[in-house]
């Protein structure tokens with residue numbers, strides 16, 4: 191089978207190669223999935239650069255999620271899923287390959303009405319947006335939620351979840367053009383950090399109180415400003431490292447008002463959940479993707495052989511939507 195292989199960590203556009211690897215054989219309780227489509231997420235690029243939270247051994251095949259068809263396996267669950275199209279969340283990476291072997295309980299049948307593109311992006315961003323806002327923070331109706339990188343795929347899902355569940359989003363982006371775009375889509379509030387002070391805007395919008403909830407995948411100076419924008423008792427989730435910079439927070443910012451800054455990592459949250467919680471979560475995600483709330487906008491789809499061009503486009507600032515790899519066809 192063909193797979194995208196990384197033999198050393200570095201610039202994805204230079205180190206990734208398409209190579210022939212032996213077809214993997216499923217063991218007891220496992221399935222082999224013939225992959226169809228997989229997205230290029232920031233976490234894939236961080237892993238290839240060698241700076242992700244948990245690095246696999248080299249050589250490595252990237253790809254933390256995707257969609258494929260179960261083509262072999264052993265055990266009852268494997269038989270139930272045979273020939274079905276499934277979402278393939280893969281915390282260890284490996285989905286950028288024509289075939290991948292995983293525990294049968296890790297793959298989830300996806301509704302037939304979803305396109306391959308929507309099914310490929312079924313898990314990482316939709317689940318994180320839903321879990322952070324509804325399960326971890328439980329943002330109540332009417333409350334402000336501040337989010338940075340608000341124009342990202344995940345950020346746009348959070349904006350639509352706010353509309354659905356009644357919480358207000360204060361959306362922070364790094365470019366005025368993106369702020370204008372979000373305003374045209376009717377968001378509650380936008381701050382463009384290339385032109386405005388985040389803390390001043392928050393003070394004005396909240397009558398000096400600050401925001402009770404914030405989620406930040408940027409870190410660095412922006413993350414520090416987010417922490418300084420929290421209200422008394424406020425909570426902030428850190429869930430990404432887009433700036434590549436450490437977070438500097440004056441201890442007094444957190445001491446006064448007993449605010450909390452916490453990390454969030456979807457794959458770790460999943461490990462703490464029961465099978466029932468995960469079943470209900472997957473069902474809700476399927477419904478919310480179909481209704482458009484957790485849908486992903488697609489910028490471009492590249493054949494797997496063009497992976498270097500694909501990762502170059504995925505890493506380009508100002509890109510509109512996700513870049514996907516087409517690995518196989520139905």
Ligand SMILES: NC(=O)c1ccc[n+]([C@@H]2O[C@H](COP(=O)([O-])OP(=O)(O)OC[C@H]3O[C@@H](n4cnc5c(N)ncnc54)[C@H](OP(=O)(O)O)[C@@H]3O)[C@@H](O)[C@H]2O)c1
Pocket residue numbers: 231232233314315318339340341342343344345363364365368407408412428429430431432433434454455456457506507508509511512
């Ligand atoms: N912790 C978890 O479990 C988890 C799960 C899912 C996602 N994530 C994280 O969530 C984030 C968003 O993912 P995604 O797939 O939605 O991303 P995406 O669609 O690829 O979009 C990335 C966005 O980040 C913005 N950005 C990049 N670098 C930035 C910087 N230094 N300062 C401010 N903004 C910056 C980009 O702005 P421009 O448009 O200006 O280029 C773009 O809007 C990523 O950090 C990802 O790793 C974490």
